[in-house]
Amino acid sequence: MKQQIGFIGGGQMAEALIKGIIASGLYQKENILVAEPNDFRRNHLEKVYSVRTYPHNHTIFDASRLIILAVKPQTMKSLLEDCKDRVRPDHILISIAAGLPISFYMKTLGKKETKMIRVMPNTPALVLEGASALSKNDNVSDEEMRLAEEIFLAVGEVVILDEVHLDAVTGLSGSGPAYVFSFVEALIDAGVKAGLTRIVSEKLALQTISGSIKLLRESGEHPAALRGKVTSPGGTAITALHVLEKFGFHGIIMDIVESAVIRSKQLGKLE
Ligand SMILES: NC(=O)c1ccc[n+]([C@@H]2O[C@H](COP(=O)([O-])OP(=O)(O)OC[C@H]3O[C@@H](n4cnc5c(N)ncnc54)[C@H](OP(=O)(O)O)[C@@H]3O)[C@@H](O)[C@H]2O)c1
Structure with a gap:
């Protein structure tokens, strides 16, 4: 059985991680500690997940070695300044705040031995289907990194990368759900324009997307090969794909x- 794990901030992303950790059996409920100033959120987390909650951060640093920093990026500096005297050399800090580089935490905490892991998750983690990229500093051992990896595996897929690649991750999977939602919205509108009711169009569009992803995963085939299989000579799909390419679909996505x-x-440099 694992030791205790602490969360600083009990918002949406922390809740997703707690849900995944409990569902995967990684930690017992009573070994999950959450510091959260908001009474409503504390009551919610206690009621739904039976985790232990606190209105302040100090207990978390005293009781847990593994600590997930799950507050908004704009709150992070004051949080670190408030807690820096409680950060011990054996603590493993894992931040999920978007955009803040590891150097920001090291500078604010002012302790060169701090074990720091930075994670770029994405919103499908809320339904345990996230894609997270993890980076660490040299103070974190491979074994300690595996503890962090397990947590994010509980809410989806994980890749471990050098921090230099996290901007690319932000552009692809971090912001990716926004592109997908826009595509789905456009597909639904297109169905409505073609004469379907919105309810029917939504049902068909969503199932087309999730079914296509499942087919891609299960067949193991390249997307181009599967696309080739749905384009019959002189048919509707190839006609539509011609329009897509005329407007530079691949180029737009890459742009x-x-x-x-x-x-x-740019945002990382502002910190
Ligand atoms: N949501 C996502 O899909 C997503 C995706 C990728 C990355 N992230 C990152 O995940 C982090 C959390 O996002 P979120 O969506 O979960 O935000 P959120 O729902 O606003 O959760 C943050 C929680 O932390 C609490 N808090 C503020 N100051 C605190 C302190 N000093 N000590 C303890 N708790 C404190 C907040 O309480 P109050 O509301 O009372 O201030 C709030 O309940 C962010 O840094 C974000 O960049 C989120």
């Missing part, structure tokens, strides 16, 4: 990811 990567780099 949007690239623009998000550039923005992520």
